[in-house]
Amino acid sequence: MSDNSLRLVWIYPDLLSTYGDQGNALVVERRARQRGLDVQRVDVRSDQPIPTSGDIYLIGGGEDRPQRLAAERLVRDGGLERAVSNGAIVFSVCAGYQILGKEFVNDVGQRQEGLGLLDVVTVRGEGERCVGDVLADIDPRLGLPQLTGFENHQGVTHLGPTARPFARLSMGRGNGNGDGTEGAYNDTVFGTYMHGPVLARNPLVADLLLKLALDVNALPGLDDRWYEALRTERISAATQPA
Template identity: 85%
Template structure:
């Protein structure tokens, strides 16, 4: 990749794009363009091969059956794993997050292999669904402000020794394990349960993905008034007494 171009791949929008997750690719695309980058956006449907030369790959959430189908096709295709081996940045949400792990429970009640790009294992919780706004403190190594998002899942995701929690919850359930963790990351692979879309609520995460793809420490500033207004409104709403 040249220092003025960025290839952004939106993986399986026909299967994995619930709760406005398509907004994540729009945010990355827009924030890269605001920095003068030439962005090539590639939407890859589930009947198409995953390109291996992308810079940032985004995967959204989905219902149980589409998740099973998406995982089967991604494992069979192998393109996302090869892209990872090439140094690509991967950001995933909810069902996409589970798919990047070692295994998850599918709509048939079976344990289904994932891609193994994150050292996490997901099951299905026996309690009620995790639904509502989430506030969490991002891992200090990432140097990012408080995470705000919306969760709607019954998944329970356990982190293995090589995965770090993306954040630790102040409000909400996150990974659903009771240990206060939310999401996971390792190297250039990130996963979260947060919708919202999460990058619209947390644009600096989008900037982090761009910086990692460009291999730079900083980006030129942009006008964040719209994002900060959204963040402030959602954080205030989440913290108001019921």
């Protein structure tokens, strides 16, 4: 990547683009362009190989069968793992988050191999689905404000020793395992159950991805009044008494 360019890869929009998650790609692309970066966005369908030269890869949520198909194809392709080994950044949501783990339970009740890019394992929850607004405090090491989003999943995700919780819950179910965690991350790979799209609700998370990809400590500021209005409205709505 040159100092003024960014290659953004949206993975499998034909399988994993539920609940508006493709909006995450739009937010990252716009915030990069507003800072004068030359952005090349690549939308990779499930019948195409994953390019290994991207800087940021985004994966959304999906229904159970498309999730299984996506996992099978990503494991067979191997391109995303090679990209990560080259230093790429990955941000995943819901089904995409589960796929990045070691394994999950698929639509036919079988344990499905994941990519192993995050040290997490997902099983199917036995109780009610995790549905509703989520508020959580992001890991302080990332230096970001409160996370807001919407979850809708049946999965229960357990973190292994090399996965850090992306956030700690103040509202919602998050990973669903009862330990108060939401999502997981390591140095360059992030997973969350939050839709929204989550980067529209939390634009500084998009900026974090840009800083990691560009290997810089700070970015020029932007006029975030619209984003802040959205954040304030959604946080207020979530915390209002029923």
